[in-house]
Amino acid sequence: MTRRSEFDTDTSIEAAGEASFAGTVTDRWDIAGNPNGGYLLSFAVRGLAATLTKPDPLTLTAHYLRRPDKGPVRVEIEPIRAGRSLATGTARLVQGGSERVRVLATFGDLEAAAGATAVREGPPDLPPPDACLTRGDELSPFPDPPEIFRRLDLRLHPETGWPRGQGTGVAHVEGWVRFADKRPPDVMSLPFFADAFPPAVFELAPAAWVPTIELTVHVRARPAPGWLQGRFQTRHLIGGYLEEDGELWDSTGRLVAQSRQLAMLLT
Amino acid sequence: MTRRSEFDTDTSIEAAGEASFAGTVTDRWDIAGNPNGGYLLSFAVRGLAATLTKPDPLTLTAHYLRRPDKGPVRVEIEPIRAGRSLATGTARLVQGGSERVRVLATFGDLEAAAGATAVREGPPDLPPPDACLTRGDELSPFPDPPEIFRRLDLRLHPETGWPRGQGTGVAHVEGWVRFADKRPPDVMSLPFFADAFPPAVFELAPAAWVPTIELTVHVRARPAPGWLQGRFQTRHLIGGYLEEDGELWDSTGRLVAQSRQLAMLLT
Numbered sequence: 001m002t003r004r005s006e007f008d009t010d011t012s013i014e015a016a017g018e019a020s021f022a023g024t025v026t027d028r029w030d031i032a033g034n035p036n037g038g039y040l041l042s043f044a045v046r047g048l049a050a051t052l053t054k055p056d057p058l059t060l061t062a063h064y065l066r067r068p069d070k071g072p073v074r075v076e077i078e079p080i081r082a083g084r085s086l087a088t089g090t091a092r093l094v095q096g097g098s099e100r101v102r103v104l105a106t107f108g109d110l111e112a113a114a115g116a117t118a119v120r121e122g123p124p125d126l127p128p129p130d131a132c133l134t135r136g137d138e139l140s141p142f143p144d145p146p147e148i149f150r151r152l153d154l155r156l157h158p159e160t161g162w163p164r165g166q167g168t169g170v171a172h173v174e175g176w177v178r179f180a181d182k183r184p185p186d187v188m189s190l191p192f193f194a195d196a197f198p199p200a201v202f203e204l205a206p207a208a209w210v211p212t213i214e215l216t217v218h219v220r221a222r223p224a225p226g227w228l229q230g231r232f233q234t235r236h237l238i239g240g241y242l243e244e245d246g247e248l249w250d251s252t253g254r255l256v257a258q259s260r261q262l263a264m265l266l267t
Numbered sequence: 268m269t270r271r272s273e274f275d276t277d278t279s280i281e282a283a284g285e286a287s288f289a290g291t292v293t294d295r296w297d298i299a300g301n302p303n304g305g306y307l308l309s310f311a312v313r314g315l316a317a318t319l320t321k322p323d324p325l326t327l328t329a330h331y332l333r334r335p336d337k338g339p340v341r342v343e344i345e346p347i348r349a350g351r352s353l354a355t356g357t358a359r360l361v362q363g364g365s366e367r368v369r370v371l372a373t374f375g376d377l378e379a380a381a382g383a384t385a386v387r388e389g390p391p392d393l394p395p396p397d398a399c400l401t402r403g404d405e406l407s408p409f410p411d412p413p414e415i416f417r418r419l420d421l422r423l424h425p426e427t428g429w430p431r432g433q434g435t436g437v438a439h440v441e442g443w444v445r446f447a448d449k450r451p452p453d454v455m456s457l458p459f460f461a462d463a464f465p466p467a468v469f470e471l472a473p474a475a476w477v478p479t480i481e482l483t484v485h486v487r488a489r490p491a492p493g494w495l496q497g498r499f500q501t502r503h504l505i506g507g508y509l510e511e512d513g514e515l516w517d518s519t520g521r522l523v524a525q526s527r528q529l530a531m532l533l534t
Binding site: 058059061063065066080081083086088090099102104106110113114115116117118119120121170171204205213214216218220221234235236237238239240241243255258260262264265267 | 325326328330332333347348350353355357366369371373377380381382383384385386387388437438471472480481483485487488502503504505506507508510522525527529531532534
């Protein structure tokens with residue numbers, strides 16, 4: 001008998017009316033008392049996958065509207081278009097009558113992607129996971145280690161500055177990541193992993209909180225089992241607003257997801 | 268008397284019911300018979316700006332659902348949240364009862380952006396506009412010069428390969444751009460400019476068409492009058508899907524917008 005993974009358990013939804021689902025936001029993916037944005041997004045991904053007619057979330061955009069609560073969440077899907085190769089819809093995450101997250105997504109079938117391939121950049125050149133900084137106090141700027149670091153096995157490049165108290169001055173972080181229970185990554189969990197690293201801007205400036213306004217994830221391939229490698233960077237911090245660009249590669253060295261978010265630096 | 272600019276004339280909308288507007292998609296911003304995606308997006312930007320309570324489109328995501336027609340377009344806005352500093356809503360572009368584009372956007376006030384600034388990358392190092400490739404046949408892979416090139420003054424870096432019949436092999440293009448009638452850029456037109464350059468992937472592979480699935484634009488600052496400088500690149504073409512990342516700087520060298528789109532290479 002296979003035990004169900006923590007991620008699958010904690011993002012599970014069940015049908016609750018037409019194109020509507022019920023789930024529960026747990027406290028097990030928290031950072032400083034707030035559910036991680038990629039964790040929340042995963043409820044929308046599941047609702048969309050259950051409603052739209054294609055298997056892979058090619059592009060997802062989430063706008064974070066209001067602080068979420070732990071407890072029941074309703075996932076309301078509006079299918080917009082079901083085409084031959086693409087299906088588009090929105091998801092609303094609603095708690096207590098108040099919308100917390102709005103998602104717009106297009107799904108497709110990556111197995112049918114038969115066009116040309118030409119890749120300019122590869123994965124980071126990382127030391128092995130055991131030579132990297134491990135999860136725990138040293139990877140958290142918060143007084144208590146975030147709950148999410150019990151669910152994730154995150155290893156940051158040993159030259160990452162901020163865990164040692166001194167940012168490098170360049171908002172660029174790289175590392176390995178997988179679920180702590182070793183559940184293999186898949187297209188359902190890649191949007192979560194795209195928001196699972198500590199903000200790259202920690203290398204640049206001390207921050208109390210870096211709330212995401214908008215997060216877009218492109219899933220580019222179905223990942224192989226094993227570790228993911230991630231690279232996240234911020235090139236432009238302007239008036240307190242910043243973008244963070246991310247890439248995730250699978251254990252075969254293939255790009256599997258790209259992400260960009262617009263966030264605010266609160267000090 | 269000031270003559271109204273071509274862009275303002277051709278993207279004008281008028282109220283037509285509650286949170287609903289009417290406009291007309293002209294043939295004056297066409298590429299090979301299809302209205303430019305950034306031109307279409309501009310109707311949504313105007314409808315959102317007229318309905319939401321904030322002046323600047325901080326982040327806009329458009330999903331292109333169906334081929335648009337020239338002629339009447341209805342812009343239907345759903346305000347989602349009006350907060351203290353941010354306002355979020357969706358726009359639907361509808362023609363003949365059929366939705367063509369769905370947009371999800373958050374507006375804010377860039378004048379109130381008082382946080383830290385730290386910028387890692389600057390604008391391209393471009394020769395002056397008159398030393399660049401000018402618009403016309405030489406910038407078009409199509410038999411007839413696209414109509415949009417009568418509205419735009421686009422100057423590509425003289426080392427751009429594909430206009431001379433031989434792509435450089437690196438999907439990276441840089442150049443200057445402004446409206447042909449010299450209307451100054453503003454936050455309403457930056458989303459248009461973010462989709463106004465020929466695809467960077469032309470440097471890598473001959474393409475019949477590069478349809479956009481999804482386009483996200485972040486407006487990062489209000490632009491100064493004058494030329495914009497753009498840099499657009501594709502790093503990952505995988506199975507025919509590609510991302511294109513873009514940056515736009517104003518005449519003072521300040522980053523004013525970033526964009527990313529997911530598109531398909533059709534050969």
